[in-house]
């Protein structure tokens with residue numbers, strides 16, 4: 001059996017069925033004939049927009065970790081927290097491993113992911129050649145996607161607010177809004193990232 | 208339909224590149240290549256069992272320890288849901304119940320079903336099983352909601368004499384349970400579902 005050149009083949013990541021790569025017109029998606037998983041899409045890669053959203057996210061993340069997040073007032077007694085405060089809340093022995101997990105899921109991994117993405121696609125938006133290890137950086141950014149949990153954290157914040165609402169008056173600080181904006185922008189950015197077109201761009205820019 | 212393996216090729220699951228089957232790494236993105244993850248099911252079972260074990264203390268021990276005016280009360284995962292119902296927040300209570308009870312238990316059952324059906328080389332409901340795999344991969348991380356609730360409450364409520372909230376051991380074991388089951392789902396190689404219908408060697 002003779003095979004076309006490897007560049008012209010696409011294999012489904014979910015079921016391994018082999019397909020011939022096809023030329024798609026703008027906005028079209030090719031799906032696997034066996035299992036229906038999308039194989040490739042033809043969408044403008046919108047790199048400039050992805051990059052500006054990623055840069056905005058970094059700024060919002062810095063704002064979210066430096067400003068006050070929530071303040072509590074019970075009978076004149078104040079108590080507040082920043083996002084860092086939520087991370088550093090290990091007053092009890094079980095707080096410490098919890099702090100590491102929270103720091104990882106809401107600050108460290110999301111920031112790593114943003115920086116890797118900016119590093120990988122930054123030069124492409126200027127029409128320059130990709131940086132060394134740009135591919136590894138993009139692969140890392142994609143790999144970290146499920147482990148970056150800013151949107152889940154925001155749902156947790158909502159539940160926590162409802163739980164303390166009866167106990168105390170809560171004041172929402174600027175970091176809360178920065179974090180909320182970060183969630184919206186992250187969702188927008190992730191919807192805009194088209195893996196296939198970014199890999200294509202990385203391939204063609206290499207030449 | 209031919210598979211990449213039958214054609215002597217291997218697909219990169221990270222970036223979609225196709226390489227010859229003997230290639231150890233993807234030329235495009237550098238990820239390690241494996242035509243099939245031979246140890247997939249072993250890893251799935253190991254992470255799943257670990258996740259199920261730590262889910263037990265997560266339900267028995269307190270998530271939150273509240274000290275208020277000299278008196279201490281503990282609340283478990285389920286207790287936290289009941290508390291929200293008592294506050295009248297039925298929708299939020301439902302969200303927490305779904306994230307902390309329905310998703311984890313549903314996930315245990317779903318992963319066991321997927322692993323066993325692959326071991327038995329079942330050719331039934333392949334499309335549905337593949338969909339199920341996609342759903343558990345997507346939804347598993349949402350179980351972390353309660354862990355974040357505990358972290359925020361214990362950071363926020365630190366009013367020495369009036370009220371303090373601290374995390375209990377269940378918060379840590381619950382977080383581990385979510386982590387382990389996410390790893391179990393990620394270790395599952397969905398190509399194995401479809402292989403049962405193909406005559407392999």
Ligand SMILES: [Zn+2]
Pocket residue numbers: 012013014015016017032033034035036037
């Ligand atoms: Zn497929």
Ligand SMILES: [Zn+2]
Pocket residue numbers: 219220221222223224233234235236237238
């Ligand atoms: Zn690759």
